Amino acid sequence: MGSYTPNPSRSFMSDNIAGASPEIVQAIVAAATEHVPPYGNDTITKAARQKLQEILEREVDVFPVSSGTAANCIGLASLVKPWGSILCHPDSHINNDECGAPEAFTGGAKLVALPGKDTKLDPDTLRAAVRRKVHDVHSVQPSVVSISQATESGSVYTLDELRELCSIAKDAGVRVHMDGARFANALVHLDASPAEMT
Template structure:
């Protein structure tokens, strides 16, 4: 059985999400988020995070990230994030566009996690110097771009350094559910209790069609976010169609069930690849993303056999494998067996 591991956004939407959209499309409802379903989603997310939150729904993760950050920094500010973060690597110039020109500064750290010591150095550089952009916000990715996860203590350390310097903290949670289940903590513990001010609550990769939530814990940022969402063209008139997706996603723990499956398939995939001596695991996957280095010829062989994944963007032989809520167990097993057979005939035969 052939399967694709290119990304978790290749999977469609969960059946209940589609059903909810169909039901929401009937009849009339107030536009621009003034409908009952949008209000219900805010109530559901407040319950999930165990606090009163403001919620701004948008249709893409890019919008969620850059609108969140735009409310946290002036155009002359700098946003500190990891050098491998999605904001720096994969959002084109949307961050600069939505912030009005704020500078995004990469901070190093092992496994794509910001090094607190380096962060502390940057947050205190040239503060008040009119000739320099001013440190204004910090953004962390949870899951990171290499599949690692910040522990709760690591998050608290990052936010402590940030808050001591007066900076707000944003979390890019495109794979929030996958990270949360891996840590085994509550949504509150991984966000506002750890010092996060705004969360990009990802859902599209984990079961919705196109619905992401900006969850605001620091409500001082909410008013500006409302205006910025409208100015940025992301205040949907038929907001109930986004809200219906998010409501279905939050109902009956769909978000949790989908992420559990994706994570379980990565555990199975990684466990199989680890047993192949010629395959190198670059960073142990903690959620549903894995980077590994394949021996010469293996990637081409797997692609020729009908499997799909991303390669060629990193060092020689490095590929990225991502599992989703619809990744079949049989497909994972077939991939591992194909890789094992190639290694046995080429290197061990």
């Protein structure tokens, strides 16, 4: 097996493999000199919460974590019971690149991969999946739909596609999780506001 050598001018591998910009390093150093309360009660987390509420045009909470995998897993764990299923695309990051972490963090919830063209979930396939074996005590229960926006292959759900998938989930009492690793890219592509996409 060969080793991977990223080309910095074209690598979209992950933000956690690159060094931090000088502005970020300076902000971290400045924050590290302060005495602040824990558990999100510090001024930086409060400011981040306020800024995200303005951007998303709704009430949100902020939980800083070390990586996208941590964000996905903690978010999913808050949405699904151990006997639930997380419906996702086969090529989604949670299904392909998080090495069992979603299952571990959720206490055993099962990832159920649903096929779809262009790395997107298909509405008809999702509609059938959210109805599959509902209330069957011998089967995992459809609990969460996880959508990657933009997808791992670079395709982007339109706002109408997102609305349709969310409507299918809502009608079935299934929650929606969005892997937003490429959220900003999708916003630019769609020329949409964050509030429109969430």
